[in-house]
Amino acid sequence: MLRALLQASLNLISASPCPVCGGGADPPEERGPCLSCRESFALPPGGLAGETPLPWYGLGPYDGAYRQLLLSLRKRPKEGVLRGLARALAPGVPDGIGGTILVSIPSWKRQGNPLPGLVVQQLIGQQRQGPPWGARALALLERSRPTLGQHHLDRQLRLNNQEGTFRLQPGHRAALPQLKRQPIWLVDDILTTGATALAAAAALEQAGLKVKGLLCLARTPYRGPEPGRDRSWAEARAAAASPRQSGPGAPAGRARRPGPP
């Protein structure tokens, strides 16, 4: 009851409805999914982040109703919903996306997954700053060979499957000296083992470019032997700012962890 009243008054003061369900929205300064969408999609209020196998920032676990939403968006993308998700994701990016290059991870097939590119568009579209301060989207990567479907592969097989699958788009070689000065965020819809992201990052790093990490809509929940490694955005930023520790609890960086036993 109280919740319904609160939501109703939020609707009154809010100029725009929730971009995901079309219903009640959060206060106007936060124009992502509404409270009840965040609840039903199990999006943690502090975001989701981690550093294996590369630093990543996401919105929530790829599970339940949120998984269903993303699967339906893959087939039929809805601009408003993606705009709402991008608005929710952008505040998680350490130091903001301003001045960075956003690179969506390309699909092998021409009719492949449209979501990474659309999320990049929405992240760019909501910035208030244009170039040279704002982020820009560049299609720096192309697939150099097809990969097997990964659905049934374990982590180590996925790493092997992805190795060398991306290369720098030849059209960007001339601009490399300029691009080397700008940090890059990779963008994908779902992070599972990170094998794809790692292969994409390797192709850019081989060309001397700086990859900060990966932005994603969802993270496949851990079912392996190392549960609970995900953190909130704030915790991940604090950890990135503090000096590197050593020992078993230290961040893994780009080191490849062995697959599950």
Ligand SMILES: [Zn+2]
């Ligand atoms: Zn909603």
